Amino acid sequence: MALVTSPVLAATPQFDGGPTVSTEAGNTLLAWQSDGPVRLELASDDAFSDARVIYAGSAHSYFLSGLADGDYRLRLRTQDGGTSPSLTVSVRHQSLSRALWLVAIGAFVTLLVIGAVLRGARDE
Template sequence: MRTLMPPRTRSWLWCLLLLAGLALPAQGTAGPAFDSPPERDAAGFFSLDWEGAERFELEQASGPDHEDARIIYRGSDTSTTVSGLPDGEYRFRIREEGAEEWADETVVVVEHHPLSRAFLFFALGAALFVVLILAIARGRRLA
C-alpha cells in the first residue's frame, strides 16, 4: 500500500512507531494480523482480510484438536472468500510466508439456519408463487 504523506510526516511517524515499539513489551505484534474477522456466520460464507507483510500463509482448522489443519492460501493477496463450510467452529491462523510462529488467529463459528426456518421461507415463497400464477392465469381468462 502506498501512502501520499510528505517525507517529513513519515519520518515523524516512524519515530512515534519506534517509541511505541520500545514502550510496549514484545508481544508477537510483529507480522500479519486479521482485520476485523467475522465471529459467526449463518450461511457458511464470509471473507477474511489481513495485512502486515508481503507474502502470507493462511491455515484453516476445525474440530476440537484441529487435526485437519492445512494451509489454504499461500501468496500475496490480502483477503480470501471462504464458503461452503458445514456447521462447526473453524480456526484460522495467519503468518508471514516461511515464518515459524503463527502471528494471529481467529475463530469463526458457522451455524447454518435451521432447516425448519429455511423451509418456512421456502413454503411462504412457494405459496406466493402459486397465488401469482393463479392471479395472472385467472386474470387472463376473465380479461
C-alpha cells in the first residue's frame, strides 16, 4: 500500500493492512488509524452510491460479520471531510456442497456413537 505523506492528509484516517480483505465466513475485524471520531461507511460499489453508515464514533476497530457473498467497499470519513482510501472486503462463502458432505459424515459418525452407547454391552 502506497502511503502518501503530505501534510494535508495527516488527519486522513487509514485502514490497517492492505486494500483488500477476503473472507470465507463473511466476517472480518476492521481496524484503522485516525485522530478523531470517524464514520464507517459500507457500500456495494466503488462510487459509494448506496453508502450506509455502519458505525460512528471514536473506536479504532469494528467487527464486521454476517455478510452475504459479494464485494463490499468500506471507507472512513472524519467530521472535517477527510476520507480514507477505500477498502474492499470480498466475501466468498465456502462451498455449500462440501459443508453438507461434512454434515453428512458428522451425522453418520455421531449416530453410530449414539447407537453404540445405547446398545450397550452385547456379549457378557
